[in-house]
Amino acid sequence: MKKIFILTGEESGDKLASKVISNLKKINQNIEYLSVGGENLKSLGIKSIYDLKEITYLGFTNVILNIFKISKKIDETVKAVIDYNPDILFTVDSPDFTLRVAEKVKKLNSKIKTIHYVAPQVWIWREGRVKKIKKFIDHILLLFSFEKRYFEKENMSYDFVGHPLLQNRERSKIDINQVIGKNKALISVFAGSRKSEISVLMPILLNFIKLMNDKYTDMTYVFHSTKEYSELLQSYINKSSLSNCEIVSDDKIKNHILQKSIFAVAKSGTVSLEICSAKIPSIILYKMSFINFLIVKSLVKTKYANIVNFAADKEIIPELLQSDCNANNIFNTVSLFLEDPYKMSQQVKRVQEILDKLKINGNSSELASLSLNKFL
Numbered sequence: 407m408k409k410i411f412i413l414t415g416e417e418s419g420d421k422l423a424s425k426v427i428s429n430l431k432k433i434n435q436n437i438e439y440l441s442v443g444g445e446n447l448k449s450l451g452i453k454s455i456y457d458l459k460e461i462t463y464l465g466f467t468n469v470i471l472n473i474f475k476i477s478k479k480i481d482e483t484v485k486a487v488i489d490y491n492p493d494i495l496f497t498v499d500s501p502d503f504t505l506r507v508a509e510k511v512k513k514l515n516s517k518i519k520t521i522h523y524v525a526p527q528v529w530i531w532r533e534g535r536v537k538k539i540k541k542f543i544d545h546i547l548l549l550f551s552f553e554k555r556y557f558e559k560e561n562m563s564y565d566f567v568g569h570p571l572l573q574n575r576e577r578s579k580i581d582i583n584q585v586i587g588k589n590k591a592l593i594s595v596f597a598g599s600r601k602s603e604i605s606v607l608m609p610i611l612l613n614f615i616k617l618m619n620d621k622y623t624d625m626t627y628v629f630h631s632t633k634e635y636s637e638l639l640q641s642y643i644n645k646s647s648l649s650n651c652e653i654v655s656d657d658k659i660k661n662h663i664l665q666k667s668i669f670a671v672a673k674s675g676t677v678s679l680e681i682c683s684a685k686i687p688s689i690i691l692y693k694m695s696f697i698n699f700l701i702v703k704s705l706v707k708t709k710y711a712n713i714v715n716f717a718a719d720k721e722i723i724p725e726l727l728q729s730d731c732n733a734n735n736i737f738n739t740v741s742l743f744l745e746d747p748y749k750m751s752q753q754v755k756r757v758q759e760i761l762d763k764l765k766i767n768g769n770s771s772e773l774a775s776l777s778l779n780k781f782l
Contacts, residue, residue, distance in 0.1 A: 408434075408782045409492040412441040412452065413483070413507055415500020416462050417599045417632050418676045420444035422523065423498040425570050427452070429775035434782065440490050442483060445633065455486045459634060461503055462600055476503075484510045492518060493782055497543075499524040505539065512542035519781045523547040523774060525557070536560045545781065547774050550764055552717070567773040568766035571679040590626040590650075593740075594664050594686070596672035597639065599632050603673055606693050608642040611671065613733035614740075615648055621741065628667070629653045630660045630677075669743060669750070671736060674711045678723070682714055682757045687750040689724040689739050693731040714760050722756045 412427065414420045424446035427439065431450070441447050444458040461479050484507055487495055495511055495518050497504035508520045522543050526535055539546070540562045548554060549569040557564045597607045615627050627648075631639050633655045643651045654660050661684075664670065670681045670688040681688045690712050710716045711725050724739050726732075743750050766773075 408437045408494075409490065410437055410439050410494045410496055410778070410782075411487050411490050411492040412439060412443055412447060413487070413495060413497045413504050414441070414443050414447070414458065415498075415503040416458065417444050417446075417634075419499035419504075419524070420446045420458060422570065423447060423496070424450055425771040426496075426523065426774040426778065429769075429772045430778055433775060434779050437782070440486075440492070455483070480506050480510070483507050484514070487511050487518070488514055491515070494519045494521055494778065496778060497522045501526040505543070509542045519544050521545045521547065521778060521781060524549060525553050536562060545777070547777055549770075550713070550717075551766075565773065565777040566766070567777060568768070568770040569679060569764065570770040571676065571683055572761055572765045573683075573770055590624055592663060592667040593625060593627050594667040594670040594672075594681070595627050595629045596670070596677050596681075597629060597631075598673040598675075599635070601635065601638065604635060604638060604642075607673060607691065607731075608639065610691075610693070610731060610733055610736070612642060612646040612648060612651075614671070614736040615651065616646070617733055617737040618740070619648070619650065622744070625650060627651045628663050630664070631655045669740060671740065674725070674727075678712055678714070682723075682761055685754050685758065687743055687753045689726060689736070689743075691731045691736065692725075692727045694728070699728055714757055717764060718756070718760050722753060722760070 412423050414423050420443045423443065427447065427450055430437065439452045441452050441454050442456065442458065442461070443452060443454045448454065461476070480503070487507065488511065495508060497508050497520065505522065505526070508522065511518055512520055520543050522539070525546055525548055526539070536556055537560055540560050545563045545565070546557060548557070548564055548566045551566055554564070554566060595611055597604050597611055618625065627650060629639050629651065631653050636653050636655045639653050643653070654663055664681065664684050664686060667686050670686045672678055672681055672688055672690050674690045674692040678688070678690055692711055710721065711727060712723050714723055715721050715725065726735050726739065743753075
């Protein structure tokens with residue numbers, strides 16, 4: 407029986423990995439698995455060697471402060487992979503963690519095939535990483551067609567499989583009246599999937615909602631959360647005394663609520679593609695410590711944080727970053743959209759034009775699973 411070790415570093419990677427493995431299980435039942443994963447891989451019956459949150463760190467300063475813990479966790483993971491001796495080490499996203507593990511594993515056992523899913527964002531910074539990655543990653547699965555040139559330049563083995571969030575999905579029928587009251591306009595809010603992101607953005611977002619409540623009535627703000635952090639979000643809401651905020655953590659309900667939303671306010675990241683695919687107008691936010699910001703600013707070579715804006719080479723979705731990420735700016739920007747339906751429809755239209763260029767024919771997760779299977 408063949409063996410695959412799946413290595414993720416956060417919830418979004420766990421979700422992406424689970425979609426691929428779910429498809430792989432359909433085409434090849436002769437595989438056993440072990441992982442560093444979360445709830446999504448667990449739902450497929452795949453054991454994780456430890457809790458995913460043990461390695462979910464954010465930002466350069468946090469890495470420095472936790473360098474010994476991270477180093478120890480990397481070594482622990484490498485040992486687990488070597489002991490398991492899989493045919494494939496399947497690393498998914500979170501390059502600062504997963505690729506460090508892959509590099510060490512390859513040095514210890516070159517026979518283990520290393521396949522990475524979700525390329526590091528070399529178009530944003532550190533393009534030279536491709537030369538280094540090529541030394542220990544046997545094959546890479548790319549989400550976007552424009553990534554090809556960076557890996558072709560170094561003659562690196564790859565498959566372009568597309569992004570699963572850009573595929574048309576079946577919509578489940580759910581009565582959200584049991585979650586949200588009737589006749590309420592919904593605004594979806596995404597405060598992040600990491601504790602450090604939530605602690606920065608929640609106070610800002612709740613102050614934004616207070617400003618909105620002074621101007622708009624009959625609106626409900628639905629915070630999309632992971633199960634792990636729903637209680638943390640609730641604690642912030644309880645302290646704010648706001649009565650028109652809800653939290654959802656069930657993926658099916660989250661998807662349905664997003665579809666029913668009139669607008670979305672989201673932390674910059676993968677979730678923005680999900681919002682765009684749902685054809686919901688939005689803005690994106692991001693804020694980090696000043697030291698982290700200075701480091702990132704010195705390294706980043708693109709002026710946009712959002713993949714849609716990057717692909718369009720213009721700001722289609724407003725980006726409120728760093729000092730611009732405050733309650734007043736969010737309120738003013740959202741209000742401009744809500745008071746101008748044409749502005750909202752135009753954003754959706756332009757976003758769809760960009761997404762159409764990024765989409766592939768076929769099922770992304772199926773293509774990724776086929777790519778994995780050919781290395782067994």
